[in-house]
Amino acid sequence: MAFDRYVAICNPLRHSSILTPRVIVSLSLAIVLRGAILLTRQPFSLLKLPYCKTVVSHTSCEFMSLIKLVCVNTRPQRIYGLLLAFLTLGLDFILIICSYIFILHAVFQLPSKKARLKTLNTCGTHVWAILVFFISAFFSFITQIDLGIALLHISTSL
Template sequence: MLIANHSSFMAFTLMGIPGLESQHLWLSLPFSSMLLIILIGNGAILFLVATEPTLHTPMYLLLALLMVVDLISSLTLLPKLLCLFWFNDRDIAINACLTQMFFIHGASVVRSALLVVMAYDRFVAVCEPLRYNTILSHSLVGRLGLLALAKGVILVLPMPLLLQRLTFCQVVIPHTYCDHMAVVKMACGHTRPNRIYGLFVILLVVGLDLLLIGYSYGLILQAVIRLSSREATFKALNTCSAHIFVILITYIPALFSSLTHRIGRNIPPHAHILLDNLYLLLPSMLNPIIYGIKMKEIRDKVVKCMSRGTV
């Protein structure tokens, strides 16, 4: 089906997971379970941070911002995905498709920026513990949060804007959501600017953010090595452990997803799609679990709330 320009049709059609269309109903079970876990986990962390004055510290305020971003990303992706799986609702309007693309990719950029800020938070906590509250004031945390948001908007907004200039030869997107590269592949016009800009964003976000995170943890490691007490060393490493786990589950799937799109031509299409969904949903699902397990303050508040509920 040849399309003259993007305004000559009203909607794209999402295929879902190519090759596994007959299994969509069964696949909806783990995805709906993910949605439930994400809503409960992230909602619980947000509720605790909002209602407990003792958690109104820079570390937990940054954690709350991360939970908000995770919720936005998941709620942008999962409702349409589940409608596709449950009701075979495949059509998505052009503007809705571009909006979904903006929020999904924008949330990924903001999440990455927040992880950089949280790495700086851990650096100050370990290397400058006596000046922690002075350096990381609430106003600074707010400004850093706004900077992370601005980074996401500025870097991702050109993606849908550049797509609006293209003509499309196909309207059936072999994906569960409006991924940038998946939509670019539907175009029959000159897509090199779109591909170059998408790669630029990935290199800038993943490359620069990982460099800054690595630099922060390099300084933390130097400080930990200088500690004479084994107990102090363990405490310092434990302070960073939750953040390290979150970094791993955020960046490793994202890097694999990006590489398979560009060089993994022999990888089955359904593996591409499942990996794309995994890198978006896995952090949102596991972040509250990791922080809930690793952070004593959150564990104590959860136990306290549960004991109140059983009284």
């Protein structure tokens, strides 16, 4: 969506020629493949582990909440989960921020205040949706791990 907003604001007359159905399908496939490549290992790594507890203390069966049920040392899985979270959410967030920096640069070069406000209003709902998603994902992730212990494990493993 951020790329779509960027093209719509920075190149409005070329929007349909830049975002062709082929480009949209290619971007969608790249997103799905990235998710599949990064996240396929997690469920299979959970299959091999012995479990001591049977109750998940969270509303969803996230990887980190299931790791808490395991009896053996899960340091490699926790580090992998932490790195995946920062790679996926962190990279997405950085790319979206970059996109909106370009959008804001283009918006503030518009000649009239009315045009700037209309353009910013168009992007406002997307920004709120992004913030709601990222903030809730961040807090969901943080509630599943003790960030201090995870960072300590990473620093001692280096």
